[in-house]
Amino acid sequence: MLHRFRLRILLQSLTLFLLGPPCEGSSLGLTVHVVPLESDGGKTVRAHFSAIAPSPCPALTGLCAVGEDCLVHPTSLPFNGTKPTPGWCVRQWQKTVPSNYKASISLGSNREIYVSMKAGPTVRANSGRLNQPAYVALPPPLRARVNCPHHFYLSVKDLDGDRVRCRFAQPDQGECVSCTQHSFIELDEEKCMLTFTGNAPAGQYFIYLMAEDLIPEPKTSQATDNTPLSSVPVHLSLTVEESTSSCIAEPVATGETPIKDSTLFVLPYQETKFSISFMSQLESVSEVVVVGPPELYRTDFKSVGPLSTMTMAWVRSENKLARLLPICFAANTMSLQSEARCVWLYQREMGALPAGTELKCEKTEMTLVLPVASLTNINVSELQLNSPTCPVAYNSTHLTAHIFLNGCGTKTVHSGSELVYTNTLRSVRPFTMVSRQPTLILPLACRFPETQVKGPQYKIGMPTEKETFGKFRFWIEFHFPGEGPLGKFTRIPKFRSLHILPERVRREVESPSGIIITSKSTSNISTNSTSSSGAIGSKIEQLDLHVMSNCSINRAELLVSNCIESETEDFAETNPILEQGCATSNSTLEIVTTLSNSKVYRLDLSNLEAKGSMMYIQCTVNLCITTMPSETCPDLCTRSISHRALINSVFTKTYTIRSGPVSLVVTTPAPSTTTPVNTATTTTKSVATTASSSITSVTVAQNSTTSHAPEQTSSMAAGVILTTISIFLQNIFLY
Template identity: 45%
Template sequence: MACAGVWTLMVCVLSLPHITAGSIISAAVSVEVLDQDGSEQVRAHYSLVSTLPCPALDEVCPEVHCRDQLSSSPLTGLFPSPGWCLRQWQNTIPQNHTSTLQIGSDGVVSLYSRADLSVRPDTNAVNQPPYVSLPPPVRIRAGCPQEIPVNVMDLDGDEIRCRYEKNGLGEFMRLNEETCTLLYEGGGSPGQYSVQIRVEDFPASVKILNEAKPFSTVSVHLLITVESRADCSTVPEFTGVSPAGGAVIHVLPFGEVQLSITVDSSVSEIAVIGPPGLFVSPMETGRNSQSSVALSWVRGPNQFAHLLSICFAANTQSLQSRIRCIWLQQTRTDPLPPGTELKCKERELQMTLVLPMSFLEKLHVSDLQLNDPACPVFYNTTHVTTTFSLTGCGTKRMHLGSELLYTNTLRSINPNSTISRAGTLILPLACRIPGQQAKAPAFKISTPSEVETFGAVSFWIEFHFPGEGPMAAETRLPRIRSLPPVRAARELRSAGRMDTLDLHVFSNCSLAHAELMVGRCVESDTQDFANSRPLLNHGCAPGNGTFEILTSISTVRIYRLYLGSLGIMGDTMYVECLVHLCVSTKQTQRCPDPCTETTDKALVNSIQTHNYTIRSGPVRLIKATETSSTTAIPSLTAVPVAKPSASHTSSHTLDRGAFWVIAVSLAVLFLQFVTD
């Protein structure tokens, strides 16, 4: 190995792999020492980016005891074609091990790792190997020099050095061993090139590292895409609200991390690689052409690595921004003493904590407080106790997968600015509400129904001419999301048929802040809907013929239909819509807009009913004449029977106002404790 700070060059030209379905794009391994003493094994954490479709676990990890960490909605991206997805898993392996990864008949990727399990004389503890992050697929432009950082971190504060194991770009790629930075000098033909790097940690006291033996080694494999020569102009840049590269965020148990990533221009995607359970919102483009996504991650009980990385890059068809990576450090916790009790009182929606005073000998118990300092914390000579509401005292609500969490924190606050030798307590408290009924011998669970949550409600459809009906004040001078197709409306006025009609969707729910959500609506010429045409999809108009009219009532949705633009030419139509109710658990937020939240992986602070299908009766589309005995108002749906959508089945017959039961109940509690 060359001396620290010297650029090293390895000429080793490999054949260029071709990215096809089932190819490995990048992979990394980090290892951690197991808790038990005397073990000669370590826990390995693997991350792998492959082309779509996502491979099964046994395809990428043929070894036994692999534990899948695939989330229900794996992270994916668009570039390079045909797109990629992230797989993550862990395994217990020997302290010196080479893992062989292969998908299908493509080339093999080997990841080497080694850990020194002896006690270090300088720390009197076993060494912690370094961590290496896995970035989104790397894209560079031929002829445009660029630096590519390899993001690494060591919790022991050791010196970290990187060295090539393989370098497909040969003389066109150099490596700074000290900073772990790749320098692409601009050469090489367009294609994909393998670069494999070993990351090693050394004692900080050693001056000549090339003569020292590293404590441990981990590996990262990158398949770098060199694209056709293009203008080496400015690439997309992240704005100031985006987290800085290299930032470290300490996360307590049940803590939530919320980040915003914004790019200064319109891009095709913001690609993100992160830990299992990371939520990435759909990308939005603002009026100033900025592109942004929101990230959210909740630390629940897990066996993930203590240090987790989130890496992101902005992509256009021909450009990629600089890649940034940040770190999430899961703060280690100490066990709670015997006699500690935390109970969730289901009916009262309360949490009660009892903590032995012997556990708090080094603390000023008078300084203890919850998230809301106004909520009382009591103590005597034996115990500290507090009882607080799940809807007050600063208690937060958040989602952890399919579970709803209520969290608060008991902490000691030193009111004085002077240095004190008193200890510090940070005690996260959490009640978990599972998404389905749970069973365990230690507690009893009941399941409130949708009727108990939202009340006895129903849904129905009505049709009215613009400016008429119960919402006439809203439709006479409507506030429409975008301008209506005036030309199409004019073309139909002489056709003897209706040209414009307002579709009203109602719910009689009286729950405060409840919102009616309309997902999909279709139209058909026949009552059996054998052939149908879309009116709405995810609450959005699929074309130029449907426009939403904004209303002041959250349980009413109105859509203006331009029948000619929608291609509705018959005399009669029938309409079917998929609807549900939603209420946000935070008063400062609204439910997710179905027009933008197109995936169900979102980490949303809301409670929803199941989806229900409602249908209209026959709607006459012929204009009434002066001699006609029929009214000019189209026939309306009375009140159809609300029934579950096709995705929910039941053996029960639902009358109007009958709903499925949401299996939501208070369950087992979790306590954690950390001291400074």
């Protein structure tokens, strides 16, 4: 009996261990792209590893031993992210290993990754070539929420055109170690689609898969034995988080974002560039996380209200990377994640240059000489450079082209410390012509070391925030209606009703006392300024929240994305007032003014969540200038907002301004004057940097004496209730 009891306790402990949080040896994701080597008939392969490690990021030492055919890919633009906490980074390397390979790989001092793969060698009967194992794109660490079912599609490709199937790794086959198959994770093997049922407690879980390629077969009524040609490992992580928001509130890709699983073909020294954008109605996007090939550039990350954009670019230089290169990206907010979307870069194979071909690189032009005899079955009259304005001359023996570096459609790209001028000679036919004749695509490139390149073409000086917007600051003030520096606007106010986010509308409708204010309805907030005062100890009914800036640049506009209130100074518990520029209830209306550098909001304190005698306010703000005088900065709270509004505008960093205590009850008479606060001098201290998403966390502390909010008792006592501000620098938006 005692033996059975001990055995039961042991089994329960083992179950809790397997279902509990992973040990420090776990990674947050892993894929291996396998390229069989022709030199030994595929007995060895070049394995391209991509692994995601939790922060702090492990060192790259130890991955390659002396004498091994091994290469670690350091990058000046590392892939990392902050969600899930404590953050993560990507490590990439390539190594020549046996085609059938099992090993425990040390990633840093406390990370052990077990890898098992079967990659042949297999010679394909239909082509006589070595089989190419399947490619699986590695997404950023996956996030989901308790009780919110979610599908996760894996992006897969196969160079041989084989069917790709995904299955759970089998520990009895030596494919994984301590790999529990969770009951709340389902797998569609044919679609390589994972389904999270939602029935899991908050925590971090690991999923171990094998991706297999199978020769496509026609659909028949009789099943046949189709043995996989190869199996490669795929490790994923899923972080399940608590959340009170809707299960369909995740950010959504919009605009010109490439469709998922799309393929972009890349020639040598060609720059591939595309932009992605997301719409997030509930929470602002804090980062766009990316996993891609080394030296993938990510620039111009902007997140203003519900919109966020980022541009990515990659230059194909000489490299030993795999032919197929996936780029996977997702948008993270504080508690939400968009669908992970992947696109593929296909490095086109290029044949050897014809004998006798010459390309001379000079200071102002490149000269191409190409033997016509080498262009078998090519119509020389159809050959054209990037720009048809530059002629291509030819005779019976040679083709000659003089290609200007600053014309002829020549493009300039950066490759490491070199500046590369590129053009392409290709066959160009009328759209109406259909021909079976071969075509020519001949990339041309001239490379110049950085030290030889002069002038603005190599480095372009971008204006700083101070040069664009001048010296400015933000602050918050509270006044009774009709009082303060903007009293002429608030005394007899003209209200601009703010939309309420759809999620908030649903909650208000469900509330028996909920009153929804739309652009066509009238406000139930009184405009009588005397209603804000009363007997000592009584509640103040209305206050005007002034969000202000002293920026005096023409066309500069103040944008207020979010405001929250809290009963405590540490903002441990908060309630929203504005989200994505929209009101969160019928207790907030915007007062129209003629000033572009200030915003005023009428707060109905009787309907706010704050129930104590004090509150604190925190808002996130930006300054914006459009690139064209005829355009306007984005209206954050509108259904017609477009990501083009971000692209066509210049923004400051996002600042978070925080108030001091604001009294919500009538106490004692206020002083007749208020003490001015010097906020002209600031000191800046950098505390953290996240390079992958261009987010810099900096604290800007005001060099001033802290003041307290005056206690107001009468509408006759006009004054500033708060003058103390704290500014936190969050996101860099300036071009």
